[in-house]
Amino acid sequence: MIGSLELFQPTTVQEASQALAELGDKARIYAGGAELLLLLRNGLLQSEVLVDVKRIERLHRLEMDNGVLRIGACVTHHALENSALVREHAPALAYAESQVANVRVRNQGTLGGNLAFNDPHSDPGTVLLIHDAWLATGNQNSERRVALSDFFVDMYATALEAGDLLLEVEIPRLPAGMKSVYQRLHRYQRPTLGVAVGAAMRHGVIEEVRLAVGCVGPKAERLTELERKLSGAKLNDARRILSEETKYLRALLRPVDDLLGSADYKLYMTGVMLADALEQAGQNGNG
């Protein structure tokens, strides 16, 4: 049983933000409830008021705007996995969305809710990191843009402040010639490990590369130092280079032992799957 709740259904960002500011910790933003209702039922979070943001029209947009794909915070995972626009502009994201939990969760859960919850065991954020995605957030006074890498602060913690709403995700196109791939390892519905790779290759040489890893530690991370080492390397040498980077990966990713596997296992598999994903990127990626 979920404890007694009240409902507020604003139609503008201003109304929603004002309610959140006035009600403080008593209120929670509610977009679909895929994550929130579980926490309320299990007593991990208390709330008296749901601020249902689904009636705010702007949060449902899904469109191209000057080469940038804009996805409103309330667009569901299922809508994204089926979107021709997403498949064309960000094929690895479309694939990652198709792998989120199960079809019921994908029907209910939203991209905005997923990012704002910032559960470490999640898929879409890892892919969005290789796109250098930005997030638009807003409150009753102003709007601002935050780079996704700055938005993810720590496990279950984001750069959102009291009264802030996540409005939309801005996804720039990858550089010309770059192919993208998402791969995940999972024993249960939540992934043990997710890797995202964007790579431009020519004659077996990695010309430009972007790498991100999620689920292993507190939050998804870009691997910028390793990207520099791999730029200019032969694809055939990538697996060896990656296998020599355990120390760097451990320091950056801060892996933990948990029911999904030991920290050592996750680190080992990170190297294996980054290499696999690079090879897949060399063969057209997720399309």
Added chain:
Amino acid sequence: MAMASDLKKTFNASLTVNGAPWSGAVAIEETLLELLRNRLHLTGTKRSCESEVCGACTVLVDNQPMSSCNYLAFEAHQKSVITIEGVALGDELDPLQEAFIRNIGAQCGYCTPGQIMAAKALLIENPHPTREQIAEWLSGNICRCGAYGAIAQSILEAAQEYQK
């Protein structure tokens, strides 16, 4: 605070359940599963994990599969809800139900209503699924007895039946 009057403790919902209209006040925290089982006595929909993992509580909301255990009843306002009780046409079983019986697509049967509702949703979205697509779609419907082979076979056969 201007909005105190805008806070609702209950929601006056109007929906259809298996084609029949239903209207009434639902508590905001009331789940669709609670409404279906406790108030409408449609107990074919099962409560199990209550965390959107097992699929036993699957119903269709506007033809989309949903975990009714974690879906607030007010969200079904102005929508169509179909449960396992609404799949047969009177005494005439749905091809999916026929195929599950024919193939023994169940052992204890507790997950079966959810399996059939998930399969129904799949065949609405993709009338010609491959065995792999069935496995992918149904990966969120757990059968502890392990009847998966017969479940997949039943869905493949029902897909053929629907096309006749």
